[in-house]
Each structure stands twice: as C-alpha cells, then as structure tokens.
Amino acid sequence: MSNSVILDVSNFSFAYGDVQAVKNVSFTVKRGEFFSFLGPNGAGKTTVINTLITLLPMQEGTVTVAGYDLRADRVKVRESIGIVFQQITLDKDMTVRETLDFHGDIYGMDRDNKLQRISELLALVELEEKADVLVNNLSGGMKRRLEIARGLMTRPQILFLDEPTIGLDPQTRQKTWEYLRMVNQEGTTIFMTTHYMDEADILSDSIALIDHGEIIKRGTPDELKSDLGKDIIYLETSDNNAASALIQEIPGISGIQPCDGKLLICSGNDGAQVLPVIIRAADEQGIMVRSVSLKKPTMDDVFMHYTGTEIRD
Numbered sequence: 001m002s003n004s005v006i007l008d009v010s011n012f013s014f015a016y017g018d019v020q021a022v023k024n025v026s027f028t029v030k031r032g033e034f035f036s037f038l039g040p041n042g043a044g045k046t047t048v049i050n051t052l053i054t055l056l057p058m059q060e061g062t063v064t065v066a067g068y069d070l071r072a073d074r075v076k077v078r079e080s081i082g083i084v085f086q087q088i089t090l091d092k093d094m095t096v097r098e099t100l101d102f103h104g105d106i107y108g109m110d111r112d113n114k115l116q117r118i119s120e121l122l123a124l125v126e127l128e129e130k131a132d133v134l135v136n137n138l139s140g141g142m143k144r145r146l147e148i149a150r151g152l153m154t155r156p157q158i159l160f161l162d163e164p165t166i167g168l169d170p171q172t173r174q175k176t177w178e179y180l181r182m183v184n185q186e187g188t189t190i191f192m193t194t195h196y197m198d199e200a201d202i203l204s205d206s207i208a209l210i211d212h213g214e215i216i217k218r219g220t221p222d223e224l225k226s227d228l229g230k231d232i233i234y235l236e237t238s239d240n241n242a243a244s245a246l247i248q249e250i251p252g253i254s255g256i257q258p259c260d261g262k263l264l265i266c267s268g269n270d271g272a273q274v275l276p277v278i279i280r281a282a283d284e285q286g287i288m289v290r291s292v293s294l295k296k297p298t299m300d301d302v303f304m305h306y307t308g309t310e311i312r313d
C-alpha cells in the first residue's frame, strides 16, 4: 500500500442474510482527502461505513484502514479513527466539557493531553461558552458540533461521518460544513456518507456514487459534472420513446435517458444551439414538445444520469 493511501477497500461484499447490501466494492481514499460516499436511501452507504468502523463484522474482501487490516487489527483500526454517527449519541445528562472528558478517559488519554485537546476542540467548534451547559440544553446544531469535537478527541487519522447534517436546518448545515472543512484542512482525512447532492458537491475532493450496493461512478465533483457534457436538457414530449430514438442521432448528444417522465439529454455542444435542432426534429415527426429546460450540469443531474432517478428520501 502506498503511503498516500489511508483507506484501501478491495472486493468488499456484505449480506444481511439473503439481502446482498454491498456487492464487490473496491476503492481507495488518499491521506488528507475529503471523500464522500453518495447514494440514495438503501444504497449501502451505512453498511460500508459501519463495517469500516468495526461496528459490523468484516465479511468478504480485504480492507486496510490507516495501514491496519480490518480483520486482523480491529483494535488498531479503532484507535486510528473518529466516528460521528447518523443519530445523536450524546449523553444528555452530561455537560459539553464532561462529554469530551469522559471520551478522553475511555480512550485512556493522559490528563494533560486530554485537557489541552478539550480546550482546542471547544475553540474549533465554537462551544467554549457552552462548556458547562448540559447536552440536553443544546440546540441540534450544537449537539452535532459537540459530536464532531468528540470524534476528534483522540486526533484520529480518519474521521468517519454518517450523514452528518441529516435533519439540520440550512444555516446549521452550512455551519457544520465550515467545521468539517476546518477539520479537513487541519490534516484529518474525512470519510462522509451523504444523500445530499449539494453537500457532496461543495465539500468533497472525491466522490464515489453508490446505488444498489455497487459503486457506479467515482471522480471529483467537477469531473463528475463535466463528464455529463457541456449542457443538460430536460425534455417532456408526447412520445418520449420516439423522441429519444430521434435525438440520439443528433450530433453532439452524448447521452439520453428517461427520468421521471422526462428525457435527460446530455449535450457535448452548446445546449442553446442543440435545443432548436431537437425541437425541429421532434416537430417534423409530429412529436409534441410539452416542456423543456436547459441548464449546466449539477450533481443532481449526475445522480439522475447514473441512477435514472431522483434522490429517494
């Protein structure tokens, strides 16, 4: 394994009885990278992350985390990682400071190191003024920040976050993104699962798209978007099948597929020039165009293109 690879997943599969949740997945994450696992509900994200953080037993394949084998060195893996779960897992009867202190004790941190880290982390997540407030009396966003701080107590090499902003309001999501960026800039590798397109787009150096237990695409956000083409056209017609066959023949069209009653058309050329050609071709065949929209590719379009569906909430 090269030094720059901190997570190496090779031919990993996982089944819950008859349900094959993850199918022969392979990928690597580089040290220092902000990596996102993006996929709809039920895609297999939590199964992968829970295996990597040793909550689920390792089934098929080979995985190394921070250089440690996930089967042979589970304790070493645990010592190398921090975890922020999908659900809030804080003890509501502890104060903010006690939460961090207790976590340090569980991991056997010496007192000086622990106190130093608590003060650094309270500053990082801006909870200094809440240090002696009970968790029960914190807002949802503050709780999330405290969980991030707790995940960082032991200076993990990788911080794993499962849907870190689920259920948060837009402002608190933005704030959480800021903290995660800071953490990453301090050198911690981040492995995040999310089903929010914007979150993956804005934060990640690298994204793996997962659906039905398989990785269907990997790349930087820019690569994923530009791979779709220059422009995206959504078209609804009186006969989408016939229109699709027609449009495929038009030069510059790099992809076309049905999506929620419309056609998602990827154009390698300027969409504003391609669009009149499409409409004329449809008109000549007696196909009525009911609606049309033209836009630059976003992560939503990337997802629609590769899964043929919108994110399922």
Ligand SMILES: Nc1ncnc2c1ncn2[C@@H]1O[C@H](COP(=O)(O)OP(=O)(O)OP(=O)(O)O)[C@@H](O)[C@H]1O
Pocket (backbone or CB within 6 Å): 016, 019, 020, 021, 039, 040, 041, 042, 043, 044, 045, 046, 047, 048, 195
């Ligand atoms: N304990 C379990 N027993 C049986 N099947 C399970 C169990 N946990 C998950 N599954 C199934 O495994 C598949 C993957 O689920 P998983 O929770 O990993 O997906 P996910 O992408 O994390 O979804 P979400 O975004 O909803 O958390 C789904 O089909 C799910 O129904």
